[in-house]
Amino acid sequence: MTATSAPRQDRDRPVPALSPRQTGFDLLLAVVCVAITLAVNLSGSESVSANREPDALTVVLTVLAVGSVALRRRFPLTTLALALAGVLGLVLVKGTVGMATIGPFVAAYAAVTYGSARNSRRAIALVILALALAVLLNPVDLSPEGAIISGAAFAGVILLATSTRARREAAEVDVRAAEQQVTLERERADVERERASFTATQERLRITRELHDVIGHAMSVMVVQAGAAGRLLDTADPARARIAVTEIENTGRRAMAEMRHLLGVVRDGGTEGDGSPRTPTPTLEDLRPLVARVEQAGLPATMVMHGVPLEVPPGIGLAAYRIVQEALTNCLKHSNASTPTPPVHPST
Structure with a gap:
């Protein structure tokens, strides 16, 4: 392995296979988040007078924005794209966004943390693009102060995810170094055994x-x-x-x-x-x-x-x-x- 091959492998590394426990947890998280979001949005507590009345379209878009987090570790970048698309769809049809922003926050954290290095950069660019589109669409229930808070929240999520990713990669480097050391020690022991066997044969x-x-x-x-x-x-x-x-x-x-x-x-x-x-x-x-x-x-x-x-x-x-x-x-x-x-x- 050369010194330049490790970064390429890191960029293109596939997401590890998930255990049944992890898959079940992600599915449960998505169900709970969808249930809370629908309960809040359908109650009208987060709506303004200019918002569209809840209907099948807004419910589908809300489920898309939040429910996609069930795939957050298996397809991190795709999950983020679906969550942002759901929120932007609600903005476009003047539906109540409210708690639906939970989906993009969770998806952004997962995309930066679990995705490859290349996809992490793509995730950050996708978030920036979505925020710009949201401002251009001028949501009826989003004030300028709310836009600033949402941008700061996304920035905090991305910083936290980047820090988590850096710690995980450092731990992986330590594990690989330990595995290489164990392999070297095993090879050295094999050489010593062969040398001892040869010496015993000669004797x-x-x-x-x-x-x-x-x-x-x-x-x-x-x-x-x-x-x-x-x-x-x-x-x-x-x-x-x-x-x-x-x-x-x-x-x-x-x-x-x-x-x-x-x-x-x-x-x-x-x-x-x-x-x-x-x-x-x-x-x-x-x-x-x-x-x-x-x-x-x-x-x-x-x-x-x-x-x-x-x-x-x-x-x-x-x-x-x-x-x-x-x-x-x-x-x-x-x-x-x-x-x-x-x-x-x-x-x-």
Whole structure:
């Protein structure tokens, strides 16, 4: 929505649909006003000697001038035109106007208050035109003082209606601003939820990759050690077989500890459900024990370092550790390593 579209929408805005209660109230108001006006005008208390005697025509014009207020909120400008036409008709046929001016007053207020901004200006122009025509027709029961009072009354009604309209429009602006703010907050919350969902998905993928690396490496080492232990038992070398079985146990324990650590990321607190502490995330410093375990599993491996070790961010250290671990795991799978060998200390 652009800054210039709002005024156009305000000018051409249709009148909101009325509820049955509002329609019933407007109809009741019209009936009461018509009844009072006819009672006063037919009684002759507002008539002068030059007025026409009440008849069917004056009654119809009176009903038109006052009864049209039943449509004041549904068709504000049309209601004003009908009310003014009824009063001007009474002036033209020299009928008693009297209380019939209630209709134009109510219709003018409604046209300025409930109509669009464009129709409000048209309503004011219509009132001015009707007053001018009334003066030109020279009503027999309207003195100059009465004309001034009627003009001032219409001016007061229009000012009151304009003030009411301004307050209503200000309230509507506040409501629209609040609705826009609610919409923005809802959209912002949706974006945050999507971001949190994406982050959670990425975290789950990371944990999945970590579990794959941990379990793959541990299972490869355990398979090699188990095969070696079985052959050692056949050669009646229980001591070396016991070493292989112990290494299987240690590898399993380390794998379980790393799995608890990874799964603990999605939990609150610093320990697992059984109270055991989580294993720290592997770093480059854990490469030496990794190489030693692979050697003990039967794959000769040597770790060579050049230069002075530098501290790296945890994420980079973990990535490097997993890369080396995956490479060693693949070597264990495809090298036919089957005999545990005494650990060889990596050279520096």
